Amino acid sequence: MASGAQDIAKGAKAAFDKSQLVPASERVLALKIIRDELAARKDEILAANALDLKAAQAEVDAGRMSESMLKRLDLGTGDKWDSMLQGILDVSGLPDPTGIVSYASELDDGLELYRVSCPIGVLLVIFEARPEVVVNIATLAIKSGNAAILKGGKESNNSTVLLSKAISAGLAKTALPDTYIQTIQSRAEVSSLLALDQYIDLVIPRGSNSLVQNIKNNTRIPVMGHADGLCSVFLDESANVDKAVRIVVDSKTDYPSACNSAETLIVHEAVLNTVWPKVAEALLDANVKLLVDEPSLAALKASSSHPRIESYVSPADDEAYNTEHLSLTLSVKTLPSLSAAISWINAHSSHHTESIVTESDESASIFTRGVDSAGTFINASTRFADGFRYGFGTEVGIATGRIHARGPVGLDGLVTYKYMMKSKGEKGHIASEFGTGANKRPFKHARIDAKAVPF
Amino acid sequence: MASGAQDIAKGAKAAFDKSQLVPASERVLALKIIRDELAARKDEILAANALDLKAAQAEVDAGRMSESMLKRLDLGTGDKWDSMLQGILDVSGLPDPTGIVSYASELDDGLELYRVSCPIGVLLVIFEARPEVVVNIATLAIKSGNAAILKGGKESNNSTVLLSKAISAGLAKTALPDTYIQTIQSRAEVSSLLALDQYIDLVIPRGSNSLVQNIKNNTRIPVMGHADGLCSVFLDESANVDKAVRIVVDSKTDYPSACNSAETLIVHEAVLNTVWPKVAEALLDANVKLLVDEPSLAALKASSSHPRIESYVSPADDEAYNTEHLSLTLSVKTLPSLSAAISWINAHSSHHTESIVTESDESASIFTRGVDSAGTFINASTRFADGFRYGFGTEVGIATGRIHARGPVGLDGLVTYKYMMKSKGEKGHIASEFGTGANKRPFKHARIDAKAVPF
Incomplete structure (x- = not known):
């Protein structure tokens, strides 16, 4: 010592x-x-x-x-x-x-x-x-x-x-x-x-x-x-393609070294041949390297002849999905359903911030409740996860635990809190006078509308 | 494993x-x-x-x-x-x-x-x-x-x-x-x-x-x-004797094995010959053993001839003030001032609950703010520190830390919390559109009055 x-x-x-x-x-x-x-x-x-x-x-x-x-x-x-x-x-x-x-x-x-x-x-x-x-x-x-x-x-x-x-x-x-x-x-x-x-x-x-x-x-x-943010964006089966492109590109490229940048894109297999290729092309245009799984690679190659596919797209290994790239690199995972996406996120993410791109109110509701992260967003960039953007005026940081403060x-x-108690009674207050039985009385428990302690 | x-x-x-x-x-x-x-x-x-x-x-x-x-x-x-x-x-x-x-x-x-x-x-x-x-x-x-x-x-x-x-x-x-x-x-x-x-x-x-x-x-x-409660009651120089007797006896004897029972009584030296002997006699009548320091012993002997003084009162060693007796035993400490009492409590207590007996609004205000405990009470028994008594309907326990939950x-x-965000915008929402400069706009940050999430 x-x-x-x-x-x-x-x-x-x-x-x-x-x-x-x-x-x-x-x-x-x-x-x-x-x-x-x-x-x-x-x-x-x-x-x-x-x-x-x-x-x-x-x-x-x-x-x-x-x-x-x-x-x-x-x-x-x-x-x-x-x-x-x-x-x-x-x-x-x-x-x-x-x-x-x-x-x-x-x-x-x-x-x-x-x-x-x-x-x-x-x-x-x-x-x-x-x-x-x-x-x-x-x-x-x-x-x-x-x-x-x-x-x-x-x-x-x-x-x-x-x-x-x-x-x-x-x-x-x-x-x-x-x-x-x-x-x-x-x-x-x-x-x-x-x-x-x-x-x-x-x-x-x-x-x-x-x-x-x-x-x-x-x-x-x-x-x-x-600590780390391993944030993700999920393209639901009802994802609007324009929103998907804007939100994924912003989440990845607005400030790649920030903890609230997206590191993983999860694609519902129903949009592999529709939304995903447009998103991929926009990412490639923005100099983003893609680490992809087999279904997303096959779909991209079938739908797009973007000149960067050869040089910017490569297969993801398992480690890719546990890596905070902090750079213009994005891991891509294809999954068969919303519930599979939620399970996958809960197992792989750092519980920081995840966003769903969807036109379905039901999917949005399920995603925001089922995903166990400090931020669960609907049609909004993960980059909004920030104390200033949330309106706090300042930020200690983004807590990755869930005890005391989160996000x-x-x-x-x-701050924490303490309990202050004051008796104004003529004889003070003692606990043995309360309860049921002879000479005992119940608690009143009447809420007081106060913003500050009056003593 | x-x-x-x-x-x-x-x-x-x-x-x-x-x-x-x-x-x-x-x-x-x-x-x-x-x-x-x-x-x-x-x-x-x-x-x-x-x-x-x-x-x-x-x-x-x-x-x-x-x-x-x-x-x-x-x-x-x-x-x-x-x-x-x-x-x-x-x-x-x-x-x-x-x-x-x-x-x-x-x-x-x-x-x-x-x-x-x-x-x-x-x-x-x-x-x-x-x-x-x-x-x-x-x-x-x-x-x-x-x-x-x-x-x-x-x-x-x-x-x-x-x-x-x-x-x-x-x-x-x-x-x-x-x-x-x-x-x-x-x-x-x-x-x-x-x-x-x-x-x-x-x-x-x-x-x-x-x-x-x-x-x-x-x-x-x-x-x-x-964990433990090492709660105390402080008799201020303006303590009312009847309140002091009621509050100290209740804090000690209402349920001695509870964590919110008092283990230490702190006496302002100004009331050594007035309030303290009355409190001591009431405690002795209630079968409480007293571990006392020299000033409180001298004052008690000078003012009282209670028959139990010989058998129930003994000198406190340093360890007495760090002991959760959980029985009909109370340690007694004499101190020269309110500020000495606050310093002593902050150094010795388990930061659970402390009470001041005082007729002074100023002393009460200083005590409740200066004492770094989960509960700081004025003229009320420490035994009130309890989830049911506070009106919570149930109690997980009384937390002795100060992170997440206290008292x-x-x-x-x-529970913890999460942040849910929803964009209703036609194009979703991305972060790069906000800020100062060309084509950027400021955040609105208008508080919404909502008790539940509307989506």
Whole structure:
């Protein structure tokens, strides 16, 4: 056990406990101050970012890092810096997710119960590569009232250290404790922290399936994982060809490296010779490589002479259907019925988002209920699975589990609740007075219409 | 890996997937049929229960089992059998927790999003001793639409086997799959099942802290633990003496072996010579043994000559404040302020339920917000922390974690949600049409007032 990790975790819990008596308005103010600290330190931070970029360029040159990862490290590119700062203000302006009453009941005359949202406690958030995520996550944690310990990718260490210093400098100007947001650099610290379930309440890993699985294997702290999306589109027997083309092409090509992009196309065999060839041609036109099964290959060859069939279409092996391509590649599976498609999806998908293209209300209803995924869509692209598109104003990520929060997670995924009860009775309230029998009375259980706790 | 466990888990997941297309009304019907099956098999089940009782009596005689555990095993005592059957009908009559829309938004003209509650999937529920819990939990699982694998205590095996047979016989008469509810007998099967996170979605252990910790250490499946309650009552400097006496005595003595009974009394030093002696005398009158610190002992001796002080009052060691007595014993701690009490509770309690006795609105407000427990009460007994008393109609248990569900858990703790989206657009909906720039449009995000999904 690194004593450093113990100190960090204890510091975070102490900060959380102390912060419970700091009003939410102070958290909004802190976000404004942090934004200003970052703005004032822009040159310094971008200079540190340049060091990360230089090291990354050497890795790219040596063939050990992809160009796209290098690009994700760059804080100065395009409007990324300004977006990061504006994001702080956007989140600070969202409604406070804490203090909201979701259940209120008068249990007896003068005995009132309120279920009220409150922060979870201490979050340990682990993510990869992009340095601005430190700022995004710190913003979400502060807005929702949680203390947080953040670990970014080692490739962005220089940038992360300076971003964290700015956040700490901002916090020091507020009533919030200075250990409210802490960052760590090493994997060893993560390992030590994963053992400290007395201080840490939730681990949020954002990254690959293997990162999430590895963390789940090594902690008894609850884990809200954000991992792979193995999304699919199903062309039902009543699929409209124009909708099918638009939705499949968008689901695959709008942003291929996103987790809500489609990786698998499932074709009802009834449309193999009608809808499927049109969809395939549109995909080939969009430079999409197709990994197909025998029926879909035969149907395509019989109906189309698209010039790319030879070079862009190849047989799928079993692994193709379990692969998150994250590129312009799509696996294609032919199945004989809607129910076969539902069973196949439930067995193969990552339970992220699936869409049906259909003109049948009955098929749509069966699909949305029978498919066990966080998103079940009718005639809409899988790419809509996103916190901003859903209207949450921000996004912690897209949770691939089904406990606590599922699918795109907004600020309300970072809160839990507590039950507050108040007796206004002259003698207080005790439980032994309730029940059946002599001198006992029943509970009243009259719902109270309240949005906030009145005491 | 026992292949038996693999088959059980796969069977449960298959049953869950199939059940998604069975209407909720069928689940209510199944509960009625199961109740009737149990009623028809009463003699047979009580005969099996007699075998368990006989074996338990031998354990009691040998000093290896407590009388209270023997009593908990007895299905025939008092109105337990009838209560068990009535409980099935009570739960079946509660509102369906699934299909409820908690967020609905029109993202664009003709593009509607619904967040709708749905079952979690496959539950693995592990509990101790009382055989009727098999029936209670099966009822909760069926009502909420989850498949379940149940493991009871080995002491009730004979009873549990016959109760399970009745449940299976009932399910066989319905449209629900016969592997929807399964029971297992051995710890080895539990160990194997804890590795099968591809089939099992949530583990619910109900029992001791060590049971819950052991399970958390041995699975990557999310765990919703129901374990110890180390509840406390705090006597604030403005505490009313009559309220203090009533609330402390009720919190301690109403049902000492319950998890929502108080184990610790915290006394503000300002009331050491006023409120505390009266409370102590009432506790001594109620046969409560007191483990006290030096200030509370000195104050009690100075103010009271209660005849039980010599025999019922003794010094507390550090361990006393971390012990769930579950009996007529109460630890007493003196602290100098409200804020010291809050810090002490947050460090020592099991975050279950804490109550303040106070006449100060300010102290009450600070206590309910600053104490990080599932229940924070003002002038009310900790014994109110209970699903029935809260008005939920039933109770899965009292969750001691803070993820997914916290405190008393009703049926809504056994559901998650999914996002259903429908495009009514003539061309379906694709994501690349939205955004800023040429030919792009913004999202509409108009909230829809809907309680159920209209498609």
